Structures are given as structure tokens and as C-alpha cells.
Amino acid sequence: xxxxxxxxxxxxxxxxxxxxxxxxxxxxxxxxxxxxxxxxxxxxxxxxxxxxxxxxxxxxxxxxxxxxxxxxxxxxxxxxxxxxxxxxxxxxxxxxxxxxxxxxxxxxxxxxxxxxxxxxxxxxxxxxxxxxxxxxxxxxxxxxxxxxxxxxxxxxxxxxxxxxxxxxxxxxxxxxxxxxxxxxxxxxxxxxxxxxxxxxxxxxxxxxxxxxxxxxxxxxxxxxxxxxxxxxxxxxxxxxxxxxxxxxxxxxxxxxxxxxxxxxxxxxxxxxxxxxxxxxxxxxxxxxxxx
Numbered sequence: 460x461x462x463x464x465x466x467x468x469x470x471x472x473x474x475x476x477x478x479x480x481x482x483x484x485x486x487x488x489x490x491x492x493x494x495x496x497x498x499x500x501x502x503x504x505x506x507x508x509x510x511x512x513x514x515x516x517x518x519x520x521x522x523x524x525x526x527x528x529x530x531x532x533x534x535x536x537x538x539x540x541x542x543x544x545x546x547x548x549x550x551x552x553x554x555x556x557x558x559x560x561x562x563x564x565x566x567x568x569x570x571x572x573x574x575x576x577x578x579x580x581x582x583x584x585x586x587x588x589x590x591x592x593x594x595x596x597x598x599x600x601x602x603x604x605x606x607x608x609x610x611x612x613x614x615x616x617x618x619x620x621x622x623x624x625x626x627x628x629x630x631x632x633x634x635x636x637x638x639x640x641x642x643x644x645x646x647x648x649x650x651x652x653x654x655x656x657x658x659x660x661x662x663x664x665x666x667x668x669x670x671x672x673x674x675x676x677x678x679x680x681x682x683x684x685x686x687x688x689x690x691x692x693x694x695x696x697x698x699x700x701x702x703x704x705x706x707x708x709x710x711x712x713x714x715x716x717x718x719x720x721x722x723x724x725x726x727x728x729x730x731x732x733x734x735x736x737x738x739x740x741x742x743x744x745x746x747x748x749x750x
Contacts, residue, residue: 471506471547473601473645480667486679488669489687492518492535496684497542507669508543509581509681510536512551517685524610527553529567536575549603550577554611557582561594568600579645583609585635589642596643604639606632607673608651621651621672629656636660648681649673651698672698
């Protein structure tokens with residue numbers, strides 16, 4: 460079995476995502492925030508890497524994604540790009556970087572490509588954001604859409620909870636997804652959407668859908684790095700599957716390290732560097748001459 464879903468070599472071409480959807484090939488996307496996570500994601504065979512504004516929470520310790528800044532996301536995106544050579548690297552546009560105007564949105568999207576090396580950007584919402592998508596795509600920067608639970612506007616949505624759970628709201632979500640595709644999005648994230656609704660949206664769209672808490676009917680799935688690896692403290696959302704418990708493993712390793720240091724078991728001889736005897740003798744003589 461091939462490590463990658465794609466049959467091409469090198470950087471995954473964006474248009475190939477449409478063909479992968481047509482073939483029924485599921486897509487794997489994961490967030491990453493630095494060089495090592497980008498490299499590991501690449502080695503694992505994922506197609507898409509999102510440098511998420513979730514970094515504000517899982518990396519920088521904020522209570523929401525809102526405080527993430529352009530400068531922070533540019534730095535993190537550049538690091539991920541240096542690690543992830545094959546996947547499509549998508550930079551999450553932080554709150555305030557695209558809502559003000561089409562011109563501001565384009566300028567910031569271009570920065571992600573020129574300064575950080577991103578392949579594409581992602582922005583949340585539809586409605587007033589459709590002109591942003593059109594403007595950014597028109598400037599030559601690919602855009603991934605995002606509907607359902609949009610964390611940057613969670614307060615307006617009534618908190619971090621599922622969206623589209625009434626017929627009227629499901630209809631709006633369906634129309635928003637179609638509008639984002641028409642505006643030029645190459646893929647759309649569906650977050651915290653009932654599985655039945657996400658499946659219908661996926662069927663209606665030509666571009667791939669990437670689900671997070673939106674069921675198996677989506678064309679692909681995304682999880683946050685810290686959630687799937689068990690690095691983030693607290694209760695995980697119901698849609699998270701933890702594939703490791705690295706927080707516990709890391710804590711145990713650090714406890715063992717602390718214990719070794721305090722008891723003089725680390726470092727051992729194999730962890731140190733030697734000096735030739737004659738050089739040491741010369742150094743000792745020099746020390747003696749200083750007394």
C-alpha cells in the first residue's frame with residue numbers, strides 16, 4: 460500500500476484533490492505548528508497540513524483562537540513549510556486579518572505565500588466573506604473555506620457547539636458551502652456539523668470537504684495535532700480520537716530525567732566529551748601557575 464494517496468511525486472498539486480475526491484480516496488489533514496510537526500506529518504503521508512490559528516490555544520496558551528496574530532502565524536507557517544515538503548500547507552488567516560476589507564484580506568493572504576511559503580490560506584465563514592474569497596483567489600492565492608462551527612466567531616454562534624442542527628440552519632449551511640465553492644474555494648472544512656448534513660453537502664460539492672466532528676461522509680478529516688497525540692490537557696471534544704497519550708509519556712520521561720539529575724545518574728561517561736591527557740595536563744599546569 461502506498462504511503463500517500465496521490466500517485467504523483469513531489470509537492471501534491473492542488474487540482475489533484477478533485478481527482479482524489481472523484482476516485483473516492485479519503486484525504487488526511489492535520490494541524491502542525493513547527494518544523495518537527497511539519498516533518499513528521501509529511502513522513503506520515505498526510506495530504507494537507509493546516510497551520511491552524513488553534514496555535515493560540517494549544518501552543519500559546521490563550522483561551523480562544525482570537526488572540527492569534529499575523530506575525531505569529533507567519534512565523535509558525537514558515538517553520539511548518541520547511542518541514543512539510545510534499546503536503547499542501549495551508550495557513551489559517553487569524554481573526555482580524557481578513558474581516559476588515561477585501562484589500563486587507565488579499566494583502567495578508569499574499570504575505571502568507573510570499574513570506575512564509577504557504578501553498579494556500581483558510582478563512583472562516585461565508586456571507587460577507589464571499590467577496591474576500593473571490594478577491595484572494597483573484598489575486599492568485601488558493602483558499603480553503605470553513606463553515607459550521609467557526610471558532611473565531613464562537614461567541615456569536617453561542618459557544619463551541621454543533622451547528623446546522625435545525626432544518627433552517629442546515630439549509631443555510633448547505634447554501635453557504637455551495638456559495639464558497641462558487642466563490643473559488645478549492646476545499647471546505649465542515650466543523651461540528653451533523654453527519655447527515657455534512658454528507659449531503661459533500662455530495663453536492665465538486666470540491667472536497669474536510670470534516671472535523673462532521674462524520675465519515677466527508678471527503679477527508681482533520682484533527683488538531685495536540686488532540687490526536689494526547690498533548691492537550693483537559694477533556695477532548697467528542698469528535699477527537701486520541702491515537703497516543705504523549706502528555707503522560709512526556710511527563711514520565713521528564714520525571715525520570717529529574718530523578719537521574721538529582722541522584723547523579725545523569726550525565727554518564729557516554730554523555731560527556733573528553734580532552735587529551737597532555738592538553739588536560741597543560742591546562743592543569745596553567746591553573747597551578749595562577750595560584
